[in-house]
Amino acid sequence: MACSRCRTLPLSVETRGTLLLTGAVRELIEILIGFLEVEGLDFEDAGLELRLHEANLFEFLQRVRDAQAFNALERRGLSALLLEPGEALSFHSFTRARTLEQWLGLLDACGLIEILEAKRFVSWFQPILSATDGAVVGYESLLRGRRSDGSLMFPGEIFTLAGDNDLLFQVDRQARESALRCAAAAGLQGQIFINFVPTAIYDPVHCLQSTVGWARKLGFDPGRLVFEVVETERVGDLDHLKRILDFYRGAGYRVALDDVGSGYASLNLLATLKPDIIKIDMEIVRGIDTDTQRQSVFRALVGIARDLGIQVLAEGVETQAELAYVVGQGADLVQGYLFARPAPQPPEPQWPTF
Template identity: 80%
Template structure:
């Protein structure tokens, strides 16, 4: 059975049911009751439990915000849970409870929640080139969210809201599936790099089987797909990450580590996990042609990758001089604005590469 957490949105704009409110002390319940009376809402009280029938949690939170009825400590001390019609309070239901402070944070993330509920994630694509001859060997799928007015929510905002409001599981799952669907619709050929956040995965058998299932259904040869680990600096449990990567490898997929070189943890991951590809952090590539410190890090990473039989992808290339340096020092793959910016449809690479003419 698939994990329900990544398939459900915690705060629905439209869902109705019995709103259960609790507080740690009687004083909080009294403050809550006064608020409900002022708002003229029906409710029942049983000890430290208050129930509001036929309620919409989103509307209730909007009332709380407009009335400014509780201070910060009170918002943190009152917990709320919306029980679906006919649902009884049990341990599984109780795990959905949050404080009013946490729920109000989700109201602020309502734009992201709307995208999740409507499944309006899309993927744009940026080409990845071979350093040996400049040909496009594949694309990285990059997440975008579509608001109802057609404007886009970009990854920085998406993942900030997801991290702050415990929505990372839902975002990560939909992002992976969006990459596959959009790539199939766009007719992407060659390799496809798909990002995933390992901290958003409990058990790969449950959390990743839908992604693998969609890949098979859409006809993607596993040899074409590279699953790219992001947020490597935040991975604290290497054994858990290794378990995830083993699941992908057993299914025939390749693995890339993103932002390698940005800190100690990613270097440790490189030595421990031995991925198929490492993407050297763009902060190292930027201005590398004139920065000896960056050059030393780049060369060390390339040497380590060669020892383990790992391909090196230099990302964030913006100038011809950066390109010339990373190619001369052993990059296998290339990515950056110098070649093309991300786009909904694959774009032609229109940059000349004289560096390859001198590769001898």
């Protein structure tokens, strides 16, 4: 079972309980009391702590936002915590406490929270082709969130909101599970590339159990699944990442590094982690047929990958000239708009005739 961190949402539209409000000094509490009185909200005053019973944190934050009652310093000095019915205040409870500034940020992310609460993540897929003959060898899963009105929230917005509001744990777990469910529903064959964020995983043995469970339940052969590290260049704790990749390998899965070559850390990562596949960043592939600097980086990465027994995937291929170059320089796999765009049910990709 996954831990409560990634299964529990910090803010709910429906949950009611005892709302605890506190501040570093009594002067802040007095300002807060003035706000509660103006809003007509009943509360208990316990000195440096105020209690509102049968309260909804979401509604309270909406009042704070609409009234614009506190300045930035006050919002950072006041904190709130919602105790659910029957829950006793404990030291562990304080891990859920946030400042009003942080809670209001979450309120701005309520669209993402609503998607998470309703479990409305879906995955679209883009084909990955053999550089030898254009045969489809697999698909990358790409996350989308479906809002209540049917419109889509795309990865840039999803992960920005998640990163700013401490929701990466919940997003990453649901995204992995969505990739597996949607791939099975679409009847996709070949390898399935599934993105994950290393910083959203505390301990792979515990945090990844639900993903492994879904893979088994849906009948996926572990050898078909490739778990792909996103934001490869931002990895700060290599030992932690290595434990995660070792866990995946131990379960029979393959691993890939995304966006390789976009910074200076790539070479060390390749030597230390020795992934099965590297995806060379689209910023290197774009216009590579006419850019000698990009060509030098690409050739160097291919040479190192060959020495280490790593497959090379060139991503973001958009023109025949780019394709001709990366194929000629030793790419094993290719991916990009030249062949097919992401879709819920990906179309048959088009392989150019040279």
